[in-house]
Structure formats: C-alpha cells, structure tokens
Amino acid sequence: MEKRVILDRPPAAEADAGHARAPRPLRFAARTGWDLSGNSLASVLAEARGAGRALVDFTESNPTRCGIVEAAHLIAPLGEPRGERYAPLPLGDPAARAAVSRYYQERGLDVDPSSVVLTASTSEAYGWLLKLLAERGDDVLVPVPSYPLLEYLACLEDVALTPYPLLREEGWRIDLGALERAAGERTRAVVLVHPNNPTGSFVRRDDAAALEACARERGLALIVDEVFGDYAHGDLAPDRLPSFAGARQALTFVLSGLSKVMALPQLKLGWIAVSGPPELAAAALERLEVIADTYLSVGTPVQLALPEILASRAPVQRAILSRVQANLAALDAAIAARAGGAVRRLPIDGGWYATLEVPRVHDEDGWVELLVRDEGIIVHPGYFFDMPRDGFLVVGLLLDPDVFAEAALRLVGRIARAISGE
Ligand SMILES: Cc1ncc(COP(=O)(O)O)c(C=O)c1O
Structure with a gap:
C-alpha cells in the first residue's frame, strides 16, 4: 500500500465544533506599520x-x-540600439562599470572597474549593503543630523539605527568619542553622508583617518553616501577629505549615482565603489554579486548609455x-x-x-x-x-x-x- 505522509496540523477547533470557520484576518508585516496619518x-x-x-x-x-539643465540631449544615448536586447550581468555592463571608474580617476581617485557594482539608485545600494552586512536586529551607526530616508531603509531590512552626533559648533565635525561609545557588540557599519545633507559638511581628513582605523579595529564597514560629492562650493578647505573612494584601511562602500551627479534621478542608476583590505573587498564583491543577481534591477539602456552620459557631466x-x-x-x-x-x-x-x-x-x-x-x-x-x-x-x-x-x-x-x- 502506498505510504502517505500525514502532516501534523493543530486541530481545527471551529470545524470540529461544526461551525463555519471565521476567515483569518490578513496581517501585514509589523515593519510596515507606519503612522500614515498626515501631521x-x-x-x-x-x-x-x-x-x-x-x-x-x-x-x-x-x-x-527646476529648469536648470535641458535633459533631452543628456538622455538621447538611451536610444542606443543594443538596448533592444537583454543580456543581464549582475554587477553591471563592463563598459558602464569602467565609466564609473573613469569618473573617479578623473577626480584623482583610484577605483578599479572590477570593484564597481551598479544599482538602480543609492537608496537601493543602502538596502543591498544592509542585507550584506547586518542580521535582523543588528545596528548601524548613522550621523545626526542627516537625511531622513535612512530610517526607512534600515527598517525595511530589520536593522536598527544608532545615532552618532555631528558637532555643530565645530563645523559639524564627527564626535568620534561619542561614535566609539555608540558602537556595540551588534554594530556592523558606520554610515557617513559626505557631504552631509542638510549640513553641507565634508569630513575632516584627520577624522576620516581616525574613523577608518576605528572601523578596521572593530570590524565595522564604512558606508559613505557621496551623492553630493561633486558639489563643493569652491575649493574645498585643505583639511577636508574630498572622497572616501578607494580608501584601503577598512572595508569601504562609496555610494553615488546619476540622481545627483547628473541631476537625472529619473534614469534610476546608482553605484557602489567597494574598497578596503583586498580579501575583505573581494569577499564583499562576491556576495554583492549574488544580491545583485537576485534583483537584476538596473535597466539595460541606461547601463549602455552611462559612458556617454557621465562624459557630459561638466x-x-x-x-x-x-x-x-x-x-x-x-x-x-x-x-x-x-x-x-x-x-x-x-x-x-x-x-x-x-x-x-x-x-x-x-x-x-x-x-x-x-x-x-x-x-x-x-x-x-x-x-x-x-x-x-x-x-x-x-x-x-x-x-x-x-x-x-x-x-x-x-x-x-x-x-x-x-x-x-x-
Ligand atoms: C544624501 C542622499 N543620499 C541619497 C539620496 C537618494 O539618491 P537616489 O536617488 O540615488 O536613491 C538622496 C536624495 O535626495 C540624498 O539626499
């Protein structure tokens, strides 16, 4: 006789009692239980x-x-005929990744094309990095004041945010002592918004060096959002660091994308530039490739157009x-x-x-x-x-x-x- 697997189910009380079973109410995930009433x-x-x-x-x-730039000619390269075919590559089209590397090289920063990961936006990049680095309930350190979207991005990954202060009286310098005290057993990364939104402050070189040493020692990654990095007002003071791209001390992820670099948020293309101790950076890239492969979220036409689009940024x-x-x-x-x-x-x-x-x-x-x-x-x-x-x-x-x-x-x-x- 054919063996049957009997699933162990709890007794259905209502059915046994001969009543029609009440429909089970649908439940949404608690993480989406936002207060959506207007203020x-x-x-x-x-x-x-x-x-x-x-x-x-x-x-x-x-x-x-805001009528600042005429976008029609900037988005014309999206019509490239190769965009008719879908040939996905998780980390992105090689020519597009090379264009991002060139963007950094033209600013004197050493970013190899193989360490560039394309994403659909900086926000998506944050999400992927939290998936890469943090378990449910782990935390990341975030600057205060800063950009409010971080709260939602972390909540959607079940990651907690632990604030560290920027000191207004000192030009929004990072309070390194407070940051170190805030880092706990479950802290996985430090987020920097560089320059910060809305304080417009770049990180001081000496603070950046201390932060990298602290991250390395404590096994933390640096997630550095540089979407406004091209918009220093005049020459940056010599004691300010222009960019963390290519930083080698700690595992570092620099985020940016077309939404600010080209003022074209509608193209939905961002990137992560990975650097740090070589073994760690390679391991991070391997894992990010699987995350990227799961979504394949960046459109083909914008990837193919990226070299031409970035070349017209000046x-x-x-x-x-x-x-x-x-x-x-x-x-x-x-x-x-x-x-x-x-x-x-x-x-x-x-x-x-x-x-x-x-x-x-x-x-x-x-x-x-x-x-x-x-x-x-x-x-x-x-x-x-x-x-x-x-x-x-x-x-x-x-x-x-x-x-x-x-x-x-x-x-x-x-x-x-x-x-x-x-
Ligand atoms: C500091 C900062 N990071 C990231 C973003 C979002 O960029 P994206 O459009 O690439 O998701 C914004 C948008 O205003 C921002 O201000």
Whole structure:
C-alpha cells in the first residue's frame, strides 16, 4: 500500500465544533506599520494648496522640476540600439562599470572597474549593503543630523539605527568619542553622508583617518553616501577629505549615482565603489554579486548609455553649482537686508541645502505653519533631519533664482517681524 505522509496540523477547533470557520484576518508585516496619518503641517499645506494659493516651495529637491539643465540631449544615448536586447550581468555592463571608474580617476581617485557594482539608485545600494552586512536586529551607526530616508531603509531590512552626533559648533565635525561609545557588540557599519545633507559638511581628513582605523579595529564597514560629492562650493578647505573612494584601511562602500551627479534621478542608476583590505573587498564583491543577481534591477539602456552620459557631466554640474551659489548669495543678501540679527545661515562646504538658525519664539512647526499661512512659503523644519535642538529651518537651493530671491526676502522679513510680536 502506498505510504502517505500525514502532516501534523493543530486541530481545527471551529470545524470540529461544526461551525463555519471565521476567515483569518490578513496581517501585514509589523515593519510596515507606519503612522500614515498626515501631521498638522500636511494639513496646513493641503489647505493652502486647496485654496489655490501660489506657493514657493523651498523644499523642492527634484532637479528636473527646476529648469536648470535641458535633459533631452543628456538622455538621447538611451536610444542606443543594443538596448533592444537583454543580456543581464549582475554587477553591471563592463563598459558602464569602467565609466564609473573613469569618473573617479578623473577626480584623482583610484577605483578599479572590477570593484564597481551598479544599482538602480543609492537608496537601493543602502538596502543591498544592509542585507550584506547586518542580521535582523543588528545596528548601524548613522550621523545626526542627516537625511531622513535612512530610517526607512534600515527598517525595511530589520536593522536598527544608532545615532552618532555631528558637532555643530565645530563645523559639524564627527564626535568620534561619542561614535566609539555608540558602537556595540551588534554594530556592523558606520554610515557617513559626505557631504552631509542638510549640513553641507565634508569630513575632516584627520577624522576620516581616525574613523577608518576605528572601523578596521572593530570590524565595522564604512558606508559613505557621496551623492553630493561633486558639489563643493569652491575649493574645498585643505583639511577636508574630498572622497572616501578607494580608501584601503577598512572595508569601504562609496555610494553615488546619476540622481545627483547628473541631476537625472529619473534614469534610476546608482553605484557602489567597494574598497578596503583586498580579501575583505573581494569577499564583499562576491556576495554583492549574488544580491545583485537576485534583483537584476538596473535597466539595460541606461547601463549602455552611462559612458556617454557621465562624459557630459561638466556643464551640468557647472549649471547646478552656479544656481545653488546664486541662490545662496540671494539668501545671504536677504539676511543682510532684512534679518536684523534674527536669522543666521549656518556655514556650508557644499551641497544643495542651507540651514537657517531662527529664534525660538515659535517651535519649528510653528515657523513652518506661519510661513505657509502668511507668505505662501514652504520650508523644512529642522527636526525633519534630526537637528540637535529646536530652532532650525532648512531650505533647498535649486529654485529659479528670481523666484528664490524674491521669496527669500519675504521669508527672512517675516521671521524678523515675528520677533517683535507680529
Ligand atoms: C544624501 C542622499 N543620499 C541619497 C539620496 C537618494 O539618491 P537616489 O536617488 O540615488 O536613491 C538622496 C536624495 O535626495 C540624498 O539626499
């Protein structure tokens, strides 16, 4: 007689009792249990938009909406006929990986094509690196203040974030002592955003060296997000490190991509440049290849077009830098003309954002609401980036310069008037 495998199942109580079984409710994973109800700022904004008010949005960070570069010719290479065929390679097309290596070499940085991994975005690169490095419940150290997406990226990989402070009074220098104290048994990596968003600060060379030594000693990897690395404002001070690409001391992953390097986020192409002690870097690449093979997420046309696209970056970056610097100058001029000492712009080394220190007569939500209601101006509250205390607002620097300059005067003027109780 044929043997049958009887699966061991718990008794179905309802069925045994002769009742129809109640449908089992569907459950979503707890990691997606976000509070999706809008906050008070969202409703102030919705109200202003609903009333058809013309708003000036200083939080605009999408370069394709700011009229800075004409993208049509930049994306023309996507029409390359070889893109009609699908021939996937997990780490990416060799010519595309070589183009990324050239991008670094042209900046004097030694990145071998074989150590480049293509991804669909920097955000995806973070996800892959957390899969590579961390078990569920492990943690990675992240700078505070910094870019808020990290919280979601880590949550989706069941990884915890442990903050380490950047010291505002010291030009947002890394608090190395606090970082070392924050690193525990289950810490796997240190994240750096370099230059940081929104503080615009590059890491000091001596801090970078100390951090690499600390990472090596404690078995930590460095994950360095350099998406804004090409946007130093003028010559970088000699004590600042331009890039971690090619760093050899500790296992290092430098992330970047077309969304900022070319202001083309819609192309969905990023990369990881892996370096460090050779055995570790090789092992990491082997494992990353399997992760990449599981997704094969980078489109063929954009990979084939990458060498030509990256070769046209100089005028794009010049246009962006000149926009950002013109707006920064307009912001400073507005502060000089209207602030009466009430508003201070924090110094920055680079990037697309500026941070304003404002009086604490309102909390940050109060300022944001006041500016939307009275001036039709949208800014980020500092807490969005985990600023160390209340009293900061963050503005993007990509808007059309005429719009920016006019609105900056109103922004600063409104804050100054609020001091006198208006
Ligand atoms: C610091 C930083 N890293 C990464 C990203 C995301 O880049 P990507 O479009 O490549 O995912 C952003 C987007 O604004 C960013 O500000």
